[in-house]
Each structure stands twice: as structure tokens, then as C-alpha cells.
Amino acid sequence: MKFRDYYEALGVARGASETEIKAAYRKLARKYHPDVNKEAGAEEQFKEIGEAYAVLKDTEKRAAYDRFGANWKNGQDFTPPPNWNEGFEYADNSFGGGHPGYGGGFEGDQSEFFESLFGRGKHRQGGRGGQSRQGMNFKGQDHHAKILIDLADAYNGAKRTISLHMPTQDATGHVSTQERKLDVSIPKGIKAGQNLRLSGQGGPGIGEGPAGDLYLEIDFHPNPIYRIDGKDIFIDIPLAPWEAALGTTVNVPTPAGSTLELKIPAGTIAGRKMRLKGKGIPTSAEAGDLYVVPTIVLPPANTDTQKEAYQNFEKAFDFNPRTHLKG
């Protein structure tokens, strides 16, 4: 297990006051909040600072953590000494930064380091609203998870087995992570950011209450060929200069798996989009469009013959691409 330097995570000195810690946390939380920051790694950062804040804002936890001293460095191999936290009492065992729906799983994904020191946060059964459970019947908790699908699945519909990791609590209150597999039909026409509702697949009901629902937020696996904007899809089609100038016919692969023949007209300019109407994601309303974006690729002049070809090119044209610069 690696040691985590919570002071470093928040960028504060070990002697920092509660106010300084809070201010540092707030600033970083706004910067790395996964709803605000879409950069890769932001979510991980957000969890780290949440974990650091959960420890440092709590007087008892902070005091216990401080007993390790300043000699420990971030990432150093670490095993907590036996009875290290003797004499400390924690008012609550829950983790402050719990964030439903992130990380492809559910709540309570603290680091191993945090768990070894302070135990696992309780899975909040009642959710944010807070519910009394005594002798009452309640619908089970709704669960949220993110899943990644292929763009082709949105074109054709698909059947996918997805695995979710969810914390479950046994009668003694012990929390463990269980893997759960679900066989889900992905409907044709789904877009990134949309949610699928799976009725009754959430948390178990309380008393006689029905089970909660499971919401799956859809996103696409990164695709090297297509760019996706809602239901519209963009694909770059590289052309040789003579193909753009004289026109040609190219094969355009569609995300659905088929190939379309597209006529490139003579005099095609790089960046001038061509729209293939209705060839985007086939949503239930109107299907999106597939946009072909031509780019022009110059072949390198390596051999003498190739250089001569470019020289002939020059001779054939009275062409100055910089006339508008008046240089």
C-alpha cells in the first residue's frame, strides 16, 4: 500500500489552519469537479482531494493522521503500525466526498490507504434525503452508473453484458464490493449523455417497498475515426491534391459497419463539409447526419522524379497562395 500525503494533495502546509484547509479544498474541488472539468484524470483528482479533505477537516482523523509525522512521502510503501490509532474516537465513519454515479461504480471508493486507516465509509442507504427505516416501507435506493458502448451499438442496437461494482452491506454492517453482471439491451439511437432506466434493478426495497431503479448513463468508447456531436457524426476523409482538384470517388465507412460510395466533386476545398443526410445516429425522432470533412494530404517529394513532378506543377500554374497578404 502507498502512503498518501493529504497535505500535499490539498497543497497546504502541515500546520495549516482549518480555514486554510477549507479554502484550499474548495478551490481545488471547483477546479476538478467532474461535472465541470472534462479533462482526463480530473475525476481521479477530485476523489483524491475529497479524501484528503475528509481526513484533514476532521479534528480527530487529522490528529491520528498527523501521528505518522512528516517523514512519510507520497507514494512510499506503507503499512499502518498495530494499534496506531489507539485512543482516537471518530464521530462518524462516513466519507465526505461520496459521489454517486462516478467511477463506473457506486459510492465509497476511497483509497486502500484511507480504508486501512479509517475503515470503509458506510454505504448511505437513505441517500441525501435521509429516511427513517423503522417499521416503514420505502422504495429501494435508485442506483446510477456510467457505461461505455461502441458507436456501432447506437446505430444497430446491441445486447451487452455489463459488470458493475457495488458496495453491499451485510447484517453486521460490514461493507464489501460485489460484482454484478447485467444483460442489457442497448436501444438503437441512443446518444452520449442519455440515461437508460432499468426498473427494479436498483437497491432492494425497505420493508414492503419495491426495489429501486438502476440508471445507466451512456458514453461512447473513444473512436479514432469518428467525432461525435449529439446525433451528428464527423469523419475526416484525406484526399490527394489531384483527387481534390479533379474529383474522384471514395469509400466512406459508416459507424453502422457499411460503406458508402461518395463522389468528391472537382475543386473540393479542405474543410468544406459534405453532409450525408440521415446517416448519423438513428434517434427515435429524426436521424442525425454524417458529415464528411475533406482534408488534403501532400505526398512528400523524396525521389528525383517526385521533385520533378512538383517542379512541373509550379511551372503549370501562375499561383501565389499569399496574394491576400500583399507581401
Next chain:
Amino acid sequence: MMAMTNIKTTWIEASVVENEVHMSIVELSHASRTPQELIMSWVSEGVLSPVGSSPQDWRFSGDSLKRAKTAAHLTHDLELNVSGVALALDLLDEIAQLRARLQREL
């Protein structure tokens, strides 16, 4: 030797929330883990725009669930008040539109 068993897979049919589901305030409150009073204050601030005249009749559709979840996260994690959440969501929408435009013109 273990007997071969044929496992029959039952595919769970799901509904697309944004197209097919019109949630009541009770459902939205449950799904976004937000008290109903907070949802009402988001509606009055224009963060959510349900159809219907009174809270009992309200039906939330489209991206309401997504917006409510984001609003709940921002309220909880950054301790934003209702107008702060409304402003943040407006700015996030604008950033998303600009990103989409950038993507198109890439």
C-alpha cells in the same frame, strides 16, 4: 463430472430516460437523491422546466435527470446555493455548446 447446463440469458429492456420517461417530482427526487423542496427551488430558478401547472402535476423529461444530478452534485460537493447552481449550469451549457462547435470545426 458436472452436467452441462444451458443458461438462458434474459435481456433486460431499458427505457431511454430522455425520450420515453416523464418523471414526477417524487421520481426525480428519488433518482437524483434530492429533497423535493430543493427541486422546487430549482424549478423556480429556471434550472429545471417541467411541464404542468402545480408540483403534483409536474412532469420532468428530456435532460431533467441529468441536470438534476449535476445540480445535486454541485450543491453537495461545492456547497453552492440555488442561484449559484443555476449560474454554474448555464455556464456549463455554454461551455458544452462551444466544445461542440469546436469539435465540428476541428
